[in-house]
Amino acid sequence: MSEIEKLVRDIVYGSVGAVSTLMEKGGELAKAFVDKGEEAVKAGKEQTDDLIRRLQEKVRNEELPDLEKLTREARDELRKRLDELDLAEAEKAAREAAEAALNAVQEAVNTLVPDAPEAEAKAPAEDAPEAIEAPEDAEATEDKAED
Numbered sequence: 001m002s003e004i005e006k007l008v009r010d011i012v013y014g015s016v017g018a019v020s021t022l023m024e025k026g027g028e029l030a031k032a033f034v035d036k037g038e039e040a041v042k043a044g045k046e047q048t049d050d051l052i053r054r055l056q057e058k059v060r061n062e063e064l065p066d067l068e069k070l071t072r073e074a075r076d077e078l079r080k081r082l083d084e085l086d087l088a089e090a091e092k093a094a095r096e097a098a099e100a101a102l103n104a105v106q107e108a109v110n111t112l113v114p115d116a117p118e119a120e121a122k123a124p125a126e127d128a129p130e131a132i133e134a135p136e137d138a139e140a141t142e143d144k145a146e147d
Contacts, residue, residue, distance in 0.1 A: 070078070 067075070
């Protein structure tokens with residue numbers, strides 16, 4: 001065997017060995033990365049749960065201001081703010097319910113008429129003119145007008 005053949009053979013065997021070792025170590029490394037990632041997620045979840053638990057305890061332990069010591073004006077302002085929050089919450093719920101109903105209608109239309117183009121639901125403009133209906137028999141109407 002010549003020196004070149006021996007060199008080529010060694011290079012091929014070396015390459016195969018390198019790929020084999022890389023695959024083996026790479027698999028081990030990938031498994032190590034997965035294991036480390038799982039540990040990090042678990043630790044993060046534990047830390048988050050602990051933080052939530054501590055915050056909940058803190059909220060439970062905090063005392064509400066003594067409402068009896070509030071002035072009449074302060075209580076009225078508090079009532080007004082609570083009413084505003086209730087109204088905003090109701091408006092949001094109504095908007096979400098309307099959107100859900102609109103989506104359900106659109107899905108029903110798409111189910112019944114699959115080839116229909118999707119139309120955007122728009123509220124009619126307040127200043128839009130009403131549709132004018134044309135008479136069914138325009139010639140008969142013209143004849144009566146001439147008499």
